[in-house]
Amino acid sequence: MATDTLATFPRPGLAVDLAILTVTDASTDPALRVLVQDRTDPVGYALPGRFMRERQTTTETARDVFVHKVGIQPGSEIRPRLLRLFDDPDRDERTWAISAAHWIPMREAALESVRGTLVPVSRDGRLDGIDRLLFDHDEIVAGAIQALRKRYDYRRSYDDHTPPDPDGFLAEPFTLHQLRRVHEAVLGERLHKDNFNRRMKQYEFVAPVLNDDESPALAENLRGRPAALYRRAGQAERRPE
Amino acid sequence: MATDTLATFPRPGLAVDLAILTVTDASTDPALRVLVQDRTDPVGYALPGRFMRERQTTTETARDVFVHKVGIQPGSEIRPRLLRLFDDPDRDERTWAISAAHWIPMREAALESVRGTLVPVSRDGRLDGIDRLLFDHDEIVAGAIQALRKRYDYRRSYDDHTPPDPDGFLAEPFTLHQLRRVHEAVLGERLHKDNFNRRMKQYEFVAPVLNDDESPALAENLRGRPAALYRRAGQAERRPE
DNA sequence: ACAATAGTGTCTATCAGACAATATGGC
DNA sequence: GCCATATTGTCTGATAGACACTATTGT
Numbered sequence: 001m002a003t004d005t006l007a008t009f010p011r012p013g014l015a016v017d018l019a020i021l022t023v024t025d026a027s028t029d030p031a032l033r034v035l036v037q038d039r040t041d042p043v044g045y046a047l048p049g050r051f052m053r054e055r056q057t058t059t060e061t062a063r064d065v066f067v068h069k070v071g072i073q074p075g076s077e078i079r080p081r082l083l084r085l086f087d088d089p090d091r092d093e094r095t096w097a098i099s100a101a102h103w104i105p106m107r108e109a110a111l112e113s114v115r116g117t118l119v120p121v122s123r124d125g126r127l128d129g130i131d132r133l134l135f136d137h138d139e140i141v142a143g144a145i146q147a148l149r150k151r152y153d154y155r156r157s158y159d160d161h162t163p164p165d166p167d168g169f170l171a172e173p174f175t176l177h178q179l180r181r182v183h184e185a186v187l188g189e190r191l192h193k194d195n196f197n198r199r200m201k202q203y204e205f206v207a208p209v210l211n212d213d214e215s216p217a218l219a220e221n222l223r224g225r226p227a228a229l230y231r232r233a234g235q236a237e238r239r240p241e
Numbered sequence: 242m243a244t245d246t247l248a249t250f251p252r253p254g255l256a257v258d259l260a261i262l263t264v265t266d267a268s269t270d271p272a273l274r275v276l277v278q279d280r281t282d283p284v285g286y287a288l289p290g291r292f293m294r295e296r297q298t299t300t301e302t303a304r305d306v307f308v309h310k311v312g313i314q315p316g317s318e319i320r321p322r323l324l325r326l327f328d329d330p331d332r333d334e335r336t337w338a339i340s341a342a343h344w345i346p347m348r349e350a351a352l353e354s355v356r357g358t359l360v361p362v363s364r365d366g367r368l369d370g371i372d373r374l375l376f377d378h379d380e381i382v383a384g385a386i387q388a389l390r391k392r393y394d395y396r397r398s399y400d401d402h403t404p405p406d407p408d409g410f411l412a413e414p415f416t417l418h419q420l421r422r423v424h425e426a427v428l429g430e431r432l433h434k435d436n437f438n439r440r441m442k443q444y445e446f447v448a449p450v451l452n453d454d455e456s457p458a459l460a461e462n463l464r465g466r467p468a469a470l471y472r473r474a475g476q477a478e479r480r481p482e
Numbered sequence: 483a484c485a486a487t488a489g490t491g492t493c494t495a496t497c498a499g500a501c502a503a504t505a506t507g508g509c
Numbered sequence: 510g511c512c513a514t515a516t517t518g519t520c521t522g523a524t525a526g527a528c529a530c531t532a533t534t535g536t
Contacts, residue, residue, distance in 0.1 A: 010295040011252035014339065054251040055330035055337050084323055085341060089296035096296050098255065100326060155498080177515080195498060197516080218507095224514025225506040396525080418487080436525060438489080465487025466533040 012098045016061040017049035019103040019144035023169035030185035037116035046134040071115040080104045083143045086136045103144030105167035123188040152186040163205035173209045175219050175227035207233040253339045257302040258290035260344040260385035264410035271426035278357035287375040312356040321345045324384045327377050344385030346408035364429040393427040404446035414450045416468035448474040
């Protein structure tokens with residue numbers, strides 16, 4: 001907080017832009033996607049965003065973006081994560097506008113009937129079939145993907161006490177195969193099956209589902225030996241960041 | 242960027258607050274410190290900060306903070322790092338004001354004759370001799386220290402291709418002993434001499450200083466066997482973030 | 483000679499990567 | 510029986526932590 005004589009200087013419009021990330025078909029054919037919307041003002045694709053209204057917080061503004069721009073009623077768990085500020089005074093020729101770029105992971109179930117398209121992210125972090133987004137939104141998407149991938153690096157996560165699939169893209173119960181496929185979809189790279197499974201079993205965060213007779217519950221697969229089912233264990237404890 | 246009808250809504254005052262970190266006496270008795278200033282408006286200690294003037298960037302505002310609040314003329318290398326936004330609408334009772342909290346590492350040499358006090362940081366991240374700062378500035382300092390310590394974790398840095406002492410607190414040439422002491426001062430914990438030195442020699446980022454006859458240059462110490470001198474090697478390459 | 487610090491060597495535990503072998507279901 | 514997948518075991522290389530030993534200076 002600064003102690004200038006205030007209210008006398010021009011003030012910037014402050015917008016919240018959201019890179020909404022999700023994993024679709026998490027349990028069958030997981031794919032990392034970003035919500036992108038069509039624009040007509042300048043024609044092209046862009047992220048949903050909105051200027052902050054009087055005495056709103058960024059979180060409240062993000063909620064408004066969901067209600068008015070995305071067209072869904074978000075739960076209470078909305079927690080946008082700040083990436084950076086875009087503050088080039090000439091980035092909006094209409095007025096002095098600063099954008100607070102955020103990213104937010106959402107479960108696919110919460111994104112039914114959204115306005116816009118869930119565009120798949122390719123391995124190298126580009127958007128499939130979209131050349132470029134309007135404004136500085138390509139940078140926002142790149143930063144969002146990088147942040148999410150860092151969060152889903154299961155080796156780093158182990159040190160940080162972050163559980164696997166921390167954003168819950170995959171519904172319970174799940175097999176380790178499904179869990180690994182979700183991580184692979186987020187990271188854009190293959191993971192070693194045995195090393196991944198070994199690591200997961202060391203976590204306090206995943207626990208096998210047991211039948212009434214204490215035997216491990218098994219998934220009913222189409223092919224191959226049935227896999228054991230797991231769920232997230234208690235242990236929610238802290239979220240360091 | 243959002244496409245509302247704009248210029249019609251109230252806008253927030255946007256301030257840039259700076260946690261300026263440095264290591265004093267880097268080559269002899271290094272200590273991590275934060276620049277804190279006395280306030281009279283509300284009485285207490287606070288970080289330097291300032292509202293953004295028309296069509297300024299955050300970097301330009303940070304530069305103004307240095308010139309007008311800190312009282313020094315910063316070089317061109319000013320690069321404030323965003324920590325978070327403080328957007329509680331009631332945090333400033335005078336007006337709707339949002340603070341963009343930044344941290345920035347500075348060399349001690351650049352901080353001669355600053356207005357304010359360079360307060361030492363204790364091992365647990367608290368400020369020595371200061372109970373609490375005004376406003377939400379304790380949180381900013383805590384976040385700044387956490388970010389700098391993460392940056393100075395030499396094991397993580399190795400993976401990130403970040404050089405040791407990436408912010409150049411220590412002047413060249415230096416011994417590995419001095420370099421380790423700087424890292425210890427930042428991290429607030431002791432490091433193993435042999436493991437640290439072993440890691441440093443694996444870096445492409447530090448190179449031994451050689452005399453004309455190709456023999457390694459040695460430091461002139463008060464006591465003990467003279468240590469080899471090192472400098473930062475080329476290899477500046479990328480700064481991932 | 484002694485204190486103090488620099489530099490080197492080595493042992494151990496951990497763990498990711500990699501591969502092999504076995505187990506268990508559907509067809 | 511055959512195929513596909515799950516599960517378990519093992520080997521290797523890299524490396525952090527820890528400790529011991531030698532080297533080189535000033536006093």
